[in-house]
Amino acid sequence: MKERLQFGHRLNRLIARVEAWNYADSDAGAGLPVEVARELKALAAAAASPGLKQGVRRAQDALDDGLSAEAVAAALYRIRAELDAGGTQGVSPPPPPSPSR
Known part of the structure; x- marks a missing residue:
């Protein structure tokens, strides 16, 4: 359980980095994709199930x-959704607050 939670936290940090890369106004250059590839490789090695490992491989293939x-x-x-479906609580960040009426 602890490994899945740590995996989830690493996954969330990587998602945040990729989102920042996606919304950046400038070209990320070669450095960021190389760093993301390195982190994806580490996530694949830490994946607790074949399904999670396959999901990481899909992200690696996309990159x-x-x-x-x-x-x-x-x-x-999709990997985070699979983690959440597996019963790992606290992996996904909390939903945004609903708008005031």
Whole structure:
């Protein structure tokens, strides 16, 4: 359980980085994709199940294929949804507050 929670926290940090990359006004250059690839490799090694590992590989493939940061983020969100479905509480960030009426 502790490993899944740590995996989830690392996943959330990576999602935040990829989202920042996606919304950046300037080109990330070669450095950020290389760092994301390194973190994806570490996540794959730490994956607690074959399904999670396969999800990380999909994100790696999206990055390797030169797809957008948005496509990489989408693959990472699917991994987080799988973690949440597996009963790991506290992995997803809390939902945003609902608007006032």
